[in-house]
Amino acid sequence: xxxxxxxxxxxxxxxxxxxxxxxxxxxxxxxxxxxxxxxxxxxxxxxxxxxxxxxxxxxxxxxxxxxxxxxxxxxxxxxxxxxxxxxxxxxxxxxxxxxxxxxxxxxxxxxxxxxxxxxxxxxxxxxxxxxxxxxxxxxxxxxxxxxxxxxxxxxxxxxxxxxxxxxxxxxxxxxxxxxxxxxxxxxxxxxxxxxxxxxxxxxxxxxxxxxxxxxxxxxxxxxxxxxxxxxxxxxxxxxxxxxxxxxxxxxxxxxxxxxxxxxxxxxxxxxxxxxxxxxx
Amino acid sequence: xxxxxxxxxxxxxxxxxxxxxxxxxxxxxxxxxxxxxxxxxxxxxxxxxxxxxxxxxxxxxxxxxxxxxxxxxxxxxxxxxxxxxxxxxxxxxxxxxxxxxxxxxxxxxxxxxxxxxxxxxxxxxxxxxxxxxxxxxxxxxxxxxxxxxxxxxxxxxxxxxxxxxxxxxxxxxxxxxxxxxxxxxxxxxxxxxxxxxxxxxxxxxxxxxxxxxxxxxxxxxxxxxxxxxxxxxxxxxxxxxxxxxxxxxxxxxxxxxxxxxxxxxxxxxxxxxxxxxxxx
Numbered sequence: 221x222x223x224x225x226x227x228x229x230x231x232x233x234x235x236x237x238x239x240x241x242x243x244x245x246x247x248x249x250x251x252x253x254x255x256x257x258x259x260x261x262x263x264x265x266x267x268x269x270x271x272x273x274x275x276x277x278x279x280x281x282x283x284x285x286x287x288x289x290x291x292x293x294x295x296x297x298x299x300x301x302x303x304x305x306x307x308x309x310x311x312x313x314x315x316x317x318x319x320x321x322x323x324x325x326x327x328x329x330x331x332x333x334x335x336x337x338x339x340x341x342x343x344x345x346x347x348x349x350x351x352x353x354x355x356x357x358x359x360x361x362x363x364x365x366x367x368x369x370x371x372x373x374x375x376x377x378x379x380x381x382x383x384x385x386x387x388x389x390x391x392x393x394x395x396x397x398x399x400x401x402x403x404x405x406x407x408x409x410x411x412x413x414x415x416x417x418x419x420x421x422x423x424x425x426x427x428x429x430x431x432x433x434x435x436x437x438x439x440x441x442x443x444x445x446x447x448x449x450x451x452x453x454x455x456x457x458x459x460x461x462x463x464x465x466x467x468x469x470x471x472x473x474x475x476x477x478x479x480x481x482x483x484x485x486x487x488x489x490x491x492x493x494x495x496x497x498x499x500x
Numbered sequence: 501x502x503x504x505x506x507x508x509x510x511x512x513x514x515x516x517x518x519x520x521x522x523x524x525x526x527x528x529x530x531x532x533x534x535x536x537x538x539x540x541x542x543x544x545x546x547x548x549x550x551x552x553x554x555x556x557x558x559x560x561x562x563x564x565x566x567x568x569x570x571x572x573x574x575x576x577x578x579x580x581x582x583x584x585x586x587x588x589x590x591x592x593x594x595x596x597x598x599x600x601x602x603x604x605x606x607x608x609x610x611x612x613x614x615x616x617x618x619x620x621x622x623x624x625x626x627x628x629x630x631x632x633x634x635x636x637x638x639x640x641x642x643x644x645x646x647x648x649x650x651x652x653x654x655x656x657x658x659x660x661x662x663x664x665x666x667x668x669x670x671x672x673x674x675x676x677x678x679x680x681x682x683x684x685x686x687x688x689x690x691x692x693x694x695x696x697x698x699x700x701x702x703x704x705x706x707x708x709x710x711x712x713x714x715x716x717x718x719x720x721x722x723x724x725x726x727x728x729x730x731x732x733x734x735x736x737x738x739x740x741x742x743x744x745x746x747x748x749x750x751x752x753x754x755x756x757x758x759x760x761x762x763x764x765x766x767x768x769x770x771x772x773x774x775x776x777x778x779x780x
Contacts, residue, residue, distance in 0.1 A: 324629055345625030348663040349604055374688065381674045383628040390670065390682065394661045397686040399693070402670065406677040408654065413679070416696060 221369070221468045223442070225361075225475040228368045229482045236485050237278050243492065244279060251492055253310040253336060254302055255284040258295065258321065264314040270481060271312070278485055284314075292321050296329050303331040309495060310336035310488040333494040336487045344383060347391035353490045359389035360486060361479035362421055362442050363396070371440050371468060373418020377401045379410065379430075380423035385444060389421065410434075428458040432465065440468040444476050501649070501748045503722070505641075505755040508648045509762045516765050517558050523772065524559060531772055533590040533616060534582055535564040538575070538601065544594040550761060551592070558765055564594075572601050576609050583611040589775060590616035590768040613774040616767045624663060627671035633770045639669035640766060641759035642701055642722050643676070651720050651748060653698020657681045659690065659710075660703035665724060669701065690714075708738040712745065720748040724756050 240251060253275060255268050268284045275282030290298070302308050311334045317323045324339070332342045338356040347355055365371075376393055380386035381404040390400045401417060403410050405424075414420045414434040422430045423444035435441060445456030455472030463469050470476055494500070520531060533555060535548050548564045555562030570578070582588050591614045597603045604619070612622045618636040627635055645651075656673055660666035661684040670680045681697060683690050685704075694700045694714040702710045703724035715721060725736030735752030743749050750756055774780070 341625030341629060341631075342622045343625065344628045345621030345623065348624045348667045349621060351621075374686070375693075387628045387671065387674070391667065394667070394682060394684070397684075399681070399683050399687040401679070401681040402674060403679050404674070404677075406654070407679040 222463075223365050223369050223371075223440075223468050223470045223475065225365060225470060225478045228361075228364050229478045231368070232364065232479065232482045232486065233274075233277065236482070236489055239489055239493075240279050243496070247496060250307075251280045251309050251488070252307055253280055253282045253312065253488055254308050255282060255312050255314060256287070256295075256298075257284060257314040258287045258290055259316075259318040260288075261314070261316060264316070268314050271484065274481060274485065280485065280488065289318065292326065295321070295326050299326065299329045303329075303334060306500075308334065309492045310334050312337050312484070333491040333498075333500060336484055336491060338388070338487055339384070344388060347388055347395070350395050352392065352395065353494060354487045355392060356384055356388045357480045357483035357487060358385050358423075358444060358476065359392050360483040361476050362389055362444070363392050364479050364483065365442060365470060365476065366419070366440075369468065371419060373438070373440060375399045375401075375417045376419040376421060377403060377414050377417035378421045378423075379403045379407075379414070380421070380444070382423075385421075385423045415439075422456040424456050426456055427454045428456075428461070430457040430462070432458075432462055435462055435466050437465060437467065439466045441466055441470065442476060443470050443472050445472060446477055502743075503645050503649050503651075503720075503748050503750045503755065505645060505750060505758045508641075508644050509758045511648070512644065512759065512762045512766065513554075513557065516762070516769055519769055519773075520559050523776070527776060530587075531560045531589050531768070532587055533560055533562045533592065533768055534588050535562060535592050535594060536567070536575075536578075537564060537594040538567045538570055539598040540568075541594070541596060544596070548594050551764065554761060554765065560765065560768065569598065572606065575601070575606050579606065579609045583609075583614060586780075588614065589772045590614050592617050592764075613771040613778075613780060616764055616771060618668070618767055619664070624668060627668055627675070630675050632672065632675065633774060634767045635672060636664055636668045637760045637763035637767060638665050638703075638724060638756065639672050640763040641756050642669055642724070643672050644759050644763065645722060645750060645756065646699070646720075649748065651699060653718070653720060655679045655681075655697045656699040656701060657683060657694050657697035658701045658703075659683045659687075659694070660701070660724070662703075665701075665703045695719075702736040704736050706736055707734045708736075708741070710737040710742070712738075712742055715742055715746050717745060717747065719746040721746055721750065722756060723750050723752050725752060726757055 272282045311330045327339045338354045343354040378386045393400045411433045419440040421442040427447045443455035443457040552562045607619045618634045623634040658666045673680045691713045699720040701722040707727045723735035723737045
């Protein structure tokens with residue numbers, strides 16, 4: 221079965237929009253997400269613009285503030301001033317920052333309820349305590365797809381150990397009674413491990429990495445990869461090679477990516493609700 | 501091979517004491533750890549007293565403050581006042597708190613560099629970013645034993661998904677290139693999964709839970725369990741039943757527990773160094 225991300229994303233968009241609409245109606249506010257970009261990385265410009273567009277659909281004002289260059293400490297001070305502004309409901313720093321700057325150190329200064337990316341240590345740690353108010357959007361997107369399509373196998377292998385994907389996803393899966401294995405570039409026998417699991421989540425940044433050797437006929441493949449080539453965007457799975465063999469697979473594009481783009485706004489919405497409830 | 505925790509703990513005690521000595525000598529301070537107990541749970545009184553004793557050996561002053569009862573908000577306010585005191589270098593709340601109080605909500609108010617237990621969301625999240633300044637002591641203890649005895653297998657299965665043991669331990673293992681599987685009470689086929697791994701870390705709170713069915717001749721068993729019966733303290737492994745079959749095993753007592761008791765003070769020491777370096 222093809223696990224179509226667009227359907228999942230559309231449903232989520234409708235749900236988020238309806239909540240945003242009722243908040244705007246009830247509290248007479250304009251929900252506002254502030255994006256910061258330092259330098260001119262073209263991919264991050266594309267991502268920022270797509271957030272602005274998606275925000276507009278949801279009735280959320282999204283603005284991109286660009287710096288050609290900024291000192292790390294000044295950036296941190298700027299983040300702190302945005303934390304203090306009541307009319308800023310979410311803050312995201314576009315990745316990557318220029319060489320010599322620390323993305324995590326900057327992000328970690330965002331106050332937790334404005335951390336729409338879910339990248340602060342505090343929000344990451346909360347996932348361990350089953351507090352999922354804010355979670356990295358990619359991890360949320362994988363869960364959304366598994367739940368939407370009621371994928372049955374409860375043993376999941378993740379090929380990624382980053383704090384953006386693998387680790388927070390493991391927390392969300394454990395919170396839902398999945399048994400989780402985390403693999404990475406140093407894992408021996410990774411093909412065998414993948415075949416032992418019902419579901420394989422792959423995020424390695426390498427086109428056609430996940431071949432027939434990694435899957436069984438019962439496998440569900442969730443492809444988090446987004447690889448750009450001159451002709452097209454592809455995932456990390458050898459989609460054409462395995463799609464007719466495995467039980468379920470997400471396409472790229474139209475799979476995890478589009479749900480992730482939506483789930484950023486679930487974080488934003490949850491943070492906004494927290495701000496309203498706690499008068500922040 | 502019997503993986504003797506006492507040897508690991510002794511080495512660690514010597515190392516910590518030497519660092520504490522040189523800090524005391526250089527900065528003319530008395531390192532101070534503040535324990536808080538609410539109610540009269542006898543096990544937590546025993547733990548608190550053993551910390552006081554171990555602290556004395558290390559040249560750290562440890563004091564236990566007891567409340568028969570205290571309102572949750574007053575406890576939080578009290579923690580905040582301790583956060584602000586320069587001469588308090590570490591704060592630990594003895595678990596459990598009386599019914600109706602939230603342990604995590606209380607602990608989460610400890611400022612991160614005084615969180616000797618490593619239980620705050622911020623410190624848990626930092627582990628994902630490979631910042632291990634403060635980590636739950638049980639997780640640190642498992643790593644210490646694996647490293648001291650140079651246990652070779654890099655595939656580890658943890659039977660525990662709590663934020664005290666399983667989840668932070670998974671983070672520390674991933675930071676060291678282990679491949680990690682996290683199992684729990686809802687895992688199907690847990691015996692088979694354990695046999696697929698080189699090392700099994702068990703923390704289920706059930707005497708003689710881990711039998712021959714869970715291990716192979718190549719298995720290393722790290723037993724985190726501490727179960728009290730009238731006659732003796734036992735772990736979660738069927739120690740007598742498997743000790744001559746498996747490759748390595750930790751005893752209980754004298755295994756993970758004694759290293760954990762020491763590693764609390766590694767957290768304390770790291771927090772103390774942070775306070776000195778950052779003039780907190």
